[in-house]
Amino acid sequence: MGEHEVDEINRDGLGLRQRKKLERRHAIEAAALDLFERHGFEETTIGDIAAVVGISPRTFFYYFETKEDVVLADYARRQTRIIGELTGRPDDETPWTSLKASFLAVASDYETEREQLLRRGIIMATNPSVFARSLQLQAGWEDSLAHALTERMSTSEDVSTTPRLLAASALVAMRSSLRHWLKTGATDPLPRLVGECFDKLSSGLGAAR
Amino acid sequence: MGEHEVDEINRDGLGLRQRKKLERRHAIEAAALDLFERHGFEETTIGDIAAVVGISPRTFFYYFETKEDVVLADYARRQTRIIGELTGRPDDETPWTSLKASFLAVASDYETEREQLLRRGIIMATNPSVFARSLQLQAGWEDSLAHALTERMSTSEDVSTTPRLLAASALVAMRSSLRHWLKTGATDPLPRLVGECFDKLSSGLGAAR
DNA sequence: TGCGATATTGCACTCAGTGGCACTTGCTGT
């Protein structure tokens, strides 16, 4: 019967309704990003964005929870991407190897969206509240990773410290190489940077200088 | 001449003014924490807090930048504590050893403030916005650590990735052991937990399960 | 064509946080 499910009717994808929603979501993203870059994040109000897209300010919150989330809209996508990648790895691999492989895969994606990442990265680095929100999302990310790892390693003793440590470390590797990548204008190949960071961590921090 | 410095006149400490300020600051902290625990963080307004302490809402912001900062008031103190500890370490030590030693020192402090930490920890773990703010502070912390390390290791190439990686990893170790400590009711000796985490990281993540 | 789910909007409201201005009072140099 007519359930209130997420309708996915049309071939090859989503129903007209879903498509429209996605389009509008992207429209909001584009308009907002543009305004943020031209007038600054703080200076731009929800009203401004709504006006450009031609929707009511109230509707904005139907699409995004906070103003910050517009900038970080792609975080969630990447997050699920990584988790998928991770759970797809063979079971006999050591956790750290799987993590490295998963993050490397995503790192390649990053390069194709270089421009987008740079734009968003700049706004994020410049605006404390956006940065804060990104940290918050990363924490959720860490949770998911840790959870996935706990299932993978049958260490079972619910979410012990080790998976958390692994997950957090992986994120640290990703984050710091990403930072370096962005700071150097995204010229070096990102996967290489990520690989190097992972290796530094896997061989142990004890051996520095 | 009469500079606008932080005045410290009286013997053994600060002037009357400073003391009053500190007292009031603590009063705000106490009242706020109490309200937060009894009615919830979100539910408590700045006005509520101000009313209890007997100040105007406006004045609250003279003492704290945000409502969240009341809960995290001791973060800054600990931060400077650690940095001090770190710069005090002998130069011939490997960075990671110094980091471990510094964090261990602070870990001992934590145990004497067990109650306080638990109270604040609970509020933090329960409230996304407080948690977010704590992450933000940690990021600043990471910056300071990385900076201190860069000076220490004469790797000089301005804030290269390595010090960042070290700093971030140390924070991960601290954070995850702290989390575990809090979750288990702060019974195990914290320094031991911290030590273990540091060791896991120093021997390398590659060797898991 | 009409039913039901989904999308959109207006309105009223709360509350964090800021800016400006006036007023008090502890501190400091003379």
Added chain:
DNA sequence: ACAGCAAGTGCCACTGAGTGCAATATCGCA
């Protein structure tokens, strides 16, 4: 002891994010 200064404090008005609610519009589908 006194004057000048700046920190501390308070009040008022204001902006803007975000929410709850209820009314309306739109669209897919039977």
